[in-house]
Amino acid sequence: MQVCRRWFVGLGLAAAAVAPVRAAPATIFEITAFANPPWSMTYFDGFSGTVGVTPVWPAEMGWQGDRIDIAFDLPAGTPSNALHYRFRMVVPYQFTQSFDVTVSAGPSLADLQPAATEFVDSARVLAATIPLSRFTPGQTNYLRIQGDGVQVGDGQPPGIRWTRWSLTRTDLPSGFASAEALRLNQVQRCATYILDALQSNGLVRDGLPFSPSGTPFHPATPDAAGFALLGLCAADQLGLMQFADVAAEEILSAYAGHTPGVTPARNALGHWRHWLDVNTGGPAAGWPTEYTTIGSALLVGGALFAKNHFIENTTVGALADELYATCDFDAMIHPSLDGRVYVATDVNGNSLGTLVPWNEYMIVVSLSLRQPGATRAPAMAWRWLDPASLPVIFFQDIPTLTDNPILYAPAFWVQQMHFFNADFASNAAFETYFRNHQQADELYCAWVLGQSYRYGLTAGVDPAGYFADRIGSHHSVVSPEAVAAWAELDTVMEFAQDQPPNADSRYRYGLTRVSISNPSWVPPDSALVDHLFLMFGLVESLDPVFFKQRQPFQPDADADGIADTYDNCPEAFNPRQEDGDGDGVGDACECGTAAGDVDGDGQVSLSDLALLLAAFGRCAGDAGFNACADFDASGCVDLSDLSILLANYGT
Known part of the structure; x- marks a missing residue:
């Protein structure tokens, strides 16, 4: 099974495991010499300066001024693999004034064009990606930092303060013609990881060695299987893997105990042994x-995600339902109803420790809440699912979720819920915390750790073993997987420049974690549940609603596995969301205007008859119902509709 499926992913990885070749993004300039104290330099009408000439730059924008023009010399000649430029401002302080900041770029002050605009109401790293065409190599070029609506002058309130400006150039690694090609390559490598971790009996190893010569030693785990199922759905969506639904069947069958020779260890309440x-x-x-x-x-x-994605595969759906029905999630909640959830259980289902809100165990509560007969979750779910009730910790002025008021969370807590749990991903307040965490992580790594572009503090292997890195408590290891999980493609491209995918066979499964203190270190392995965030985020950068569409427990009127909120045709069964003209309205909802024209091609032909027969006997809400074939708007596709089509056949 594994060998066959590798053909469908199709990656040739011939590079040897050697010392990694690194080529950090080229620095055009970096400015850290700012007025000290920040308010000692007054520039009420704006400021102009030249890199390499201006000895001291203003440190604030607000009452002092609202515009800074930077002149700099760009070397002649641009490498053929150059991708774009990136300008960054590290802004660790935001005071009373909030305003839009626009970064513009051009070969002269008379030819500036906006590259990025961001409303700055909190501390952050403000980044602008600038096309190569905006600058002219071999001459002086310009950047403008403009605050819009800033109150300037004596007596006005302060606005923002920065500690670093930098301009870098990102180049594509050897062997890649575009950022899109590199992104797809990384997704393919992650798909290969899934197939290599998937055993012939359907169990999924928790992790694999990165070196092709390494011997796998990790056991199988249920969490690795859950991540693999999401990855199979993503690979199927992008057309990278045939028979992905069959692979999903095999995983579900193994963990349900239906595969000959496989009896997964479960306790009295159906919880899987880790x-x-x-x-x-x-x-x-x-x-x-x-x-x-x-x-x-x-x-x-x-499993429930795969059920929605492979909605037409009834075996996947039945197995997913069986796994859900046979695992008692309500029993994972402490009977005191004070919010505690069991971190693990013993063979009889007794607690082996508890956790309090908020962390990735939110999904336990979400699953329990929908199980028939649940009594604990309905009484305490608000403690996990109501964003207004949750503990937060601030980095600078950025609020982030936590389960400990003096300890920050690792990135994977919010990222896991973003990809798996609709109670999180479809809640605007939770998604704000998702973005806040990215903002805080990036700022901490730039301001405190001095990183030019790298961030991503999360769980994974490090030179000393394994650690859940987070703001204020880390082993100085950053993760491109975590950055990718926020769909931050431009920074992923910088990681790839510093870690060329074809330079070392240990990159065979994609970009890996980086040690700030030991740059030559390459992780020996990675847990699948840590690494696949790379895949999920890159897929989301291509299709922003792919995961939200398929997460369970959302209204789905046409039963096509796509939640109504994100369905491009919520009244017609269209699980593949086909949209031939790219107008955001699914083809299934763009019915023909002539009676009998189901597919909207202007003719009543065999293709229309085939579509009607495929939906025949189905009514609104049934899987396979096609509203375009319901010519008489009765709510069902029946003999009346067939008669209308036949009466107009050939027209």
């Missing part, structure tokens, strides 16, 4: 013995 023998599904020898609540939730969450 570490499973890859051959039998029984307890993995030498590994911890707990039954995992979060792993069980991620497995079932991934």
